[in-house]
Amino acid sequence: MTTVPEPAATPPAAGTSLVRSVLTSPRGAIAVAFLVLLVLACVLAPLIAPYDPLAQHLSAVRAGPSGDYWLGTDSLGRDLLSRLLHGGRSSLLGVLEAVVAQLVVAVPCGLFAGYRGGAFDRITMRVAEVVMSVPVIIILLAVLSIFDRSMTSAMIAFGVLGSAGLMRVVRGAALAAREELYVTAAELMGLSRLQVVVRHVLPRCRGVIVVQASLFAAVTLGVQTGLTFLSLGPPPPAPTWGGMVADAASVFNQDAWMLVPPGVTIALTVLAFGVLGDVVRDANAEKQAAAPRARRRRHTAPATGATPREDVLLSVRDLSVATDGEHPLALIDGVGFDIEAGETVGLVGESGSGKTMTARAVMGLLPRNCRIASGAVVFDGKPIHGLDQRAFRELRGRRIAMISQEPMAALDPSFRIGSLVAEVVRAVDDLKGAALRARVVELLRMVEIPDPEGVARRFPHQISGGMAQRVAIAMALAGRPELLIADEPTTALDVTVQAEILDLLRSLQRENHMAILLVTHNWGVVADLCTKVVVMYAGQVVETASAADIFSRPAHPYTRALLQSSPENTPLGERIRAIPGTVPSPHEWPTGCRFASRCDLARPECTEGAIPVEALSGDRISRCIRIDALLGEEVSR
Known part of the structure; x- marks a missing residue:
């Protein structure tokens, strides 16, 4: 066990007073x-008022404004x-x-x-x-x-x-x-x-x-x-x-x-x-x-290091998110991972695991009643977790972009597709006239939309869900981002369209050397796109490993249970092996392992105290004390 101080938060302008803000x-x-x-x-008033306030000028009763x-x-x-x-x-x-x-x-x-x-x-x-x-x-x-x-x-x-x-x-x-x-x-x-x-x-x-x-x-x-x-x-x-x-x-x-x-x-x-x-x-x-609370937390440092790495594109360290109010409620607890330039990282877990909240924290788009309570988010060597909204706007849409799982929600039904894309282009490139229209068509063509000129004249309700997702991706690409956060980009699409969107993301990543943080619960999408996987459960990272290691030898019971419950891994004619129970709510998080109540390997010691993060081979980590039983071999700690 090591005692690791939380990184000091850097406010929008360190030391800036409230008056200056x-x-x-x-x-x-x-x-x-x-x-x-x-x-x-x-x-x-006694010095600058032109007249005595009680003086009456009967020759100018109810006179309008004048030189006098x-x-x-x-x-x-x-x-x-x-x-x-x-x-x-x-x-x-x-x-x-x-x-x-x-x-x-x-x-x-x-x-x-x-x-x-x-x-x-x-x-x-x-x-x-x-x-x-x-x-x-x-x-x-x-x-x-x-x-x-x-x-x-x-x-x-x-x-x-x-x-x-x-x-x-x-x-x-x-x-x-x-x-x-x-x-x-x-x-x-x-x-x-x-x-x-x-x-x-x-x-x-x-x-x-x-x-x-x-x-x-x-x-x-x-x-x-x-x-x-x-x-x-x-x-x-x-x-x-x-x-x-x-x-x-x-x-x-x-x-x-x-x-x-x-x-x-x-x-x-x-x-x-x-x-x-x-x-x-x-x-x-x-x-x-x-300026999150300065405090020290006792935990086992992840294998990737206690401080953010400056040689990666995005480094998240010990990130915790809590609600505001008299009794703050932790929503994300000590999350950490790295994304290198051009890499695709999958953020996997059931609904309620904290995947989307983590992505929103990286983007500086937390709900109004939530805040980053501790930790650091470093992008391209510079901390961004303490930026104000103006500074975040310089990053969002330009160097970091995000597409949501509901593309229609990102498209205002009152405007045509071309107008929506043009709005983003004007914000990031300040183009006008013919140059603006050409860039809009270029972006729509980049995401392989047939007849981009015609689609630009349509309203969102006149296009399909797959087409709307492509438009959302085009809008995200307008600023030529180095990191694209994709939150369940294929959830509402059928299998054929899903494959087309994944192929599109893969080709765009290859052409632009763009890193992708893929938030999903679909193992098929992970296997198709990701090189590294971060598994989350109840607000914590429980395992981080390469995609090959995750699929061949999961090092956490939750990861194994997720894989076994996937329809792709269920033999034909057999029932899907669903995980019993549900993800606990933040106010119900247990003291020990948060997966213990649903785990078939749980022992009394799993619930006695906080579970440390174990460093395995390479950059692989797991938050489990039963790894030996899971992998069938002794793992040194």
Whole structure:
């Protein structure tokens, strides 16, 4: 047994802060720029506003935009721009007061409730539930009545009432952070609870805090505008955005323009807060996925090495995928294999073994609720497991491509075949006009589609399943990929068409020196195409060997059972030897060998602890302690 540290994940830009991630996003940069400019303009209103917001110019009542009044005037001749800037001071200050009140109450309570648990957690959550049941508008009206229409008091009260929702979200994030090994290490080092929470738990929760605060700011602005619209805030003629909307509404039939400046400003501000929250959420999710938990795992290093090989095209090492949430569920556990340039590797296993999830992890296309928890994916000598989606887009469709088992699902029925292929070509080659049309026809001809010009004018429903698969392959080849991931490419096709697709893949691989990762459960396809086979079961690799060794002498009971259950290996007239039972769900994975309950060679020791990976001859490995019984000879460990 050897202790092998997990490879350190490299984020999209190592050390990049959340702020920088937000600012490098076009949406985030625009939202932040707008909010900064708005705040500066309102803060500097006494200096930059062209007029006193209360000054009346009776000679220019309800005047439109002009050189003297950039946004026009209201029904009393007051400059709209000046009132907008001065009114923004109270509006934005109210938003700040509410958000600060929410954070002051919610963050400490949520952090300690999630971290400490127990009675404090139960009491805090019950109080939060009671607060969430209180009718907010009634409380705000009471506060405004008691405190003589003090908008500051109303906004602080609104922030306190709104803290319950954020408190629950922060508690959930703190619960997940509490399970991290570095939190346990900090406790073992003697740090106080306050130090652990502030230094280790709070940074993990900052993303959700910022997201919720930005969305709450948008809601607060709407509530405050509504209150001032109803004249429940500062009395006229004090400039407020809600008051400006109310003034405009009273003369809307005579002058609709008066509603535009405050209405557009309020709408853009609310939109900016919402966009900022979305961008922070996405940036934080990418950052968390790109920086998996640093931990050490105890296992036997595979024969292919503990670190990714740089002399192969694709190297996957100790790849683990888990769900997000308070209680992450492992879906892929310590998967590792290599693919050399021009090689075809089969990824084999029953449904639920983790084949497709592994392929999606390589492509950076995991479901939104899943993340790479540990391990490394190295492509052409460079780690790609920590890339953001923008960097992955530079790889996908160009150097790495994928075709799915349902070709029709990859073809939008609203567009013609030629348009779909052209869309991919434009993305990877930036071609236009005649050159684009020629490349589309070339790709369709490359996948041996008869009459490519005619097929390009058809819709997906007008072609067969085999033809649709060829179109999907053509789209995948548009970027001239070095690695093609084929997920069950022949599942929905009849035997004759299957053979044609396999012949096509073989010829394309030979012509383009392209590596193929073939995800399948069909041993006939494996025998026809693959040079190496990786067998998966219940999220783990149980055997890796050359195709010849797999078929002649399987070194794992699951591999042998899969071969015996294949219709091709069943004599005529005999029943297929199906494997009893089913693949266990991730939450049901046993402690020891995950195949033990279905294995005819299982012994008590198979379920006593984790099964190590055994290195056999060459690059062959097997996760089994009964290899000697299976092969009929003693295998040195």
